Amino acid sequence: MPENYTTIIGLEVHVQLATKSKLFCRCSTQFGAEPNTQTCPVCLGLPGSLPVMNRQAFELALKTAVALNCEIPGFTKWDRKQYYYPDLPKAYQISQYDLPMSSAGYLEIADEKGTFETKKIRITRAHLEEDAGKSIHDEAAGKGDSEIDLNRTGTPLLEIVSEPDLRSSAEAKAYLQELKLMLTHIGVSDCNMQEGSLRVDANVNLHIDTPEGKIATPIVEIKNMNSFRAVERALDYEAPRQFRVWQETGRKLGDSPKQTRGWDDAAGVTRGQRSKEESSDYRYFPDPDLVPVLISDDQIATARKSLGELPADLRKRYVDVYELSSYDASVIVNQGRAVIEYFEQAASESGDPKSACNWVTQDILRLLKENDRGIDEFEVSAKNLAGMISAINEGTLPKPRAKEAFDLMLSKGYAAQQAIEELGIEQIDESAIVELCQELLNKNPRIVSDVQNGKLQAVGALIGQAKKLNPNIDPARFREICLELAQQTTS
C-alpha cells in the first residue's frame, strides 16, 4: 500500500518566564544553585503557607499573549491541578484550567527555501502555571535513592498550546524557531532548552487516505525531546511508525486511549511510557487561596506598546523600506535581537542598509558561526562597520581594499579611519596618476607602440609596476589614463 498520509502535529510548549522570583513567592529562579537553597514555606508547600501572585510574571505572560495575537479576557483565575508526586510538595500544581489568561491566537511561519507555504499556526491557548520540582533518580542502582530538588518548584511557566495545524517536522521546527525568536525578541524568556527554560511536547497522529476514505490514527504524545533537532527527528521517526502500526493493527483514533511515548535521542526512537499512576482525573477546581485576576484594556494596551516591532514586522520593513530581499531580511531577523540591533545600527549610521546587510549576512555571520560566538562579542562594532561602509561610499576606501581594511578592523579592533590610515590608503589626485603614467610610458616605448598597434592589454604590465610604486593607485583609472596617453604619444 502506498504511504499516502498527512502528519497532524500540535505542540505544547512550556517556557520559563524571565522573572527574578517565583510565581507565588519571592524565591529566586536563578538556575544552577545548590539543591533546595532557593525555597521558602510557600514553594515548599508547608502547612499554612499561602501563594501571592508575582505581578511581573503576569505582565510577561500578557506581553506574550498579545504578541501571539491572542484574545485576552477581562477576567482570569487560578485552578489547582491535583496529583501526587514527590516533586510536587502541595500535591497540586497551581495552573489555569477553564478560564486561561489568553486563547485563540496565532503565529505565522514561513520557509524561505520554500519547503512549505507561509501559514498561520493557530494558538489554542497560553496560560500561566507553576513548575514542579526535580526528582533525581538513581536508576543505575535499581532501587537506589531518589532525591528531590525543589529550587525549581514554583518557577513561572507559560504553557503555549498550538492547534494541530502543523503538517511536517519542518513546519514544527519552523514554528518552534519562530516562537523562540519571538519570545527572546520581546524578552519574556531566554528559551534556554539546556536549562529547561523551553520544553516541548508534541501530539501527533496521521490522517491516512484509504479507498474507504480518510482514517485518523490514535493520538500519541511525545515527550523528552531536548532540542529542536530532537523534535524534528522524533516526528520523522514517529509518523512512519504510526503508519506501520496502523498497517499491522488497523487501530483508529478512539480505539485506544492517548498514548505517551518518550523520545530516546541516542537510539533515535520513541518508546511507550507507562502512564502516570491514575493521573487521568486531576480534579481541577478554583484555587481558593488566590483571587481572580482582572485584566483591563489599559493593561493590554500597555503590553502591546511595550512589544515594539515584532520579528514579522521587521522582516516586512526590511523588504519594504530597506529594499532587502525577503531571504536576506529573514536571515537577519531570524538571528534574533542582538544581530537585528547590530544591523539596524550599521544600516542607519551608514545610510546604506543593503551594504550593511551584505556585510552582516556574508562576512560577519559566517565569522561568528566559525568561531561560535555572539555578535555582542564581535570586534567590529556596528558603528565601525557603518564607518567602513560610509568610507567606501565616499571613496576614501577603495572597494577592492575594503576586505583588507575589514580584516584589520577585526584583528585590531580599529575604526575604519584607523584601518585606512594604517593601510596607507590615501586618495591620489588625477595629476599624480597622469604623471606616473607618463613616466612609465616614457620608460617603455615598446608598450606605447603595442597600444598604438591595437594591443591594449600591453598596459597590463604597467599596472603592476604602478601599484608597486604607489599602492593607492586605482588600477582601473590608471589603465584608462595610460591608454589615453599612449594613443596621444607621437613616436
Place this chain on the structure above:
Amino acid sequence: MPTLSPLIYTPATELLRRLQEGEISAVELTQAYVDAIATREQRIGAYLRVEAERALQQAIAIDDRRRKGHTLGKLAGLPVAVKDVLCDKSTRTTCASRMLENFRPPYDSTVVAKLKAADAVLLGRTNMDEFAMGGSTENSAFQITRNPWDLERAPGGSSGGAAACVAAEMAPLSIGTDTGGSIRQPAGLCGVVGLKPTYGRVSRYGLVAFASSLDQVGPLARTTQDVALLLESIAGHDPRDSTSLDQPVPEYSKSISEPLKGLRIGLVQEHFAEGLDSEVESAVREAIRVYESLGAVVKMVSLPHSKHAVATYYVIAPCEASSNLARYDGVHYGHRTDQVAMLAELAEERKLLEGAKDEVGLERLDSSLVRMYRRSRSEGFGQEVKRRIMLGTYALSAGYYDAYYLKALKVRRLIRQDFDHAFCEVDLIAGPVTAQTAFRLGEKVDDPLAMYLVDLYTVSANLAGIPGISLPCGFDKAGLPIGLQLLAPPLEEERLLRGAYMYEQANDWHKHRPKMD
C-alpha cells in the same frame, strides 16, 4: 488546694490597665494563669501543650522592658492561648493530628507574629478537632476536652480548647478559628464570647488550612470588650494573604461602648423552626426583648436559602479540605509510615499473588511510593478527616464536579445574596448559636450527620463571608450556657461589637462562671 489569684477572674481589658499602670507585673499575671492551669487543666484538657516556661520567660522580658521604659506592644503582658493550628516557629503545630504530631514550622503565622509583636504572653496551644474538622473537639488525636460547666459534656468545637480554657479561667484571651462555626459554637456551649471576623479581615497566612475559602481566625474571651481588644490586635491587611482585605482596622475596643442608635435587629424566620430546643429559644427571645427595651426595632427577615447551608458547606469544605490535606503524604514532613514494615507488607502481598498466579493482582499491586502514601495517610489521619477527604475527593471527581462543587458554589452565592437583602432591612441579625446546649461527650461521635447539624446556625456566616459573634444569653435548667449569635454585614465588626456590648451591659450572664474549685 492552693487559692488561686483573683487576677484570673479579671477581664483582660482591666488586666491590661493594671499592667500598664504598674499595679501588677506580667510575671505575676502569667504565674496566676499557670497556677490556674496547674489546678484545673487535668480536669478540662483544654491545652495540648502548656508552655509555662516560655510564657514566664516572655513575661520576665516584658516586665524588664517596661521597667526600662521601652515601648511595649498593645497587649504587653496579657496571656493569650493559641489554637494548635496557627504556625509558631517556637513550638510545634500539630493540628491535633498524628500526621503533624512532631511538626515544627520554620515560620510564624501572621496572627502569631502580630501577637508576639504586641508582646502578648503565649501561654500554650489549645486542643481542637483534628485539622479543625468537628464540632466537639473529640476528633483530636491526642485528648478530649471537657466542658467546664459539666465535665461529662463536650465543649463544642473545633476550637473546644480555646473556648474551654477561657471559660475555666485558664486564659483571659484565646485565639480560635472558625470555618463553619468553630469559634462561635464552642463559645456558645462554654458560655464565653467568640467572634468570627469577616472573611479576609484577619490574615490566614500560617493558619493550617482546612477549607481556605471559609477559614477565619478570631478571638475568644469572657467579655465583648476583651474580644474587641484581641480582634484589633490581630486584624488587618497582610500582603502574604491574597484574600486578606486591604481596609483600615477601627479601634474596636474604643468604639464598643457607644450604643447603636435606631438599631434594627432581624430575626431569621428559618432559625425558629423544628429542632430548636425550647429553653434555647426562650433565652434567645428574651434577649431580643432586652434589645427592644434598649430601643431596638425587631423585624423578621428571611434567609430562604439557609436551609441548604449545611449541605452546601459539606460540599465546599470537604472539597477544599481534600485538596489542602493532600500535601500530607509522608514525603517532605509529617508522619511517614515505617519503611521496613511497609516493604515487608508489600513483599508478603506479592508472594501471595505470585503463589496464586494472579497476574491482574500483581499488575495492580502498589508501587512502594504509592504504598508509602497510602499507609502514611491511613495512619496519620483520624476517621473524620478521612471521611471529609473522601467526600471532597469524590465531589471534585470528573463527572461529579458540576453536580456538587459547582452547584454548591451557586447556592453559596444565593446564601450571600439572602444576607445582602436582609441587611438592607436590618443592621444586625440575631438568633441562636446552636439548637441545643452542650451535648454529652461521646453522644454524637458515631453519628457524623448529627454532628454536622450542630453547625446549622453558624455555617451561613462562613459561606457568606460575614462576621458573627456568640455571646452568653442565659442558662438552661441543667445550668448549661446558651449562646446568642449576632451577625453583621461584611466588615461591620464594629457594629457587631457595639451591638453585642449593648446587650452584655444590660445583663450579667457573662459574669456567671462555672464552679471550678
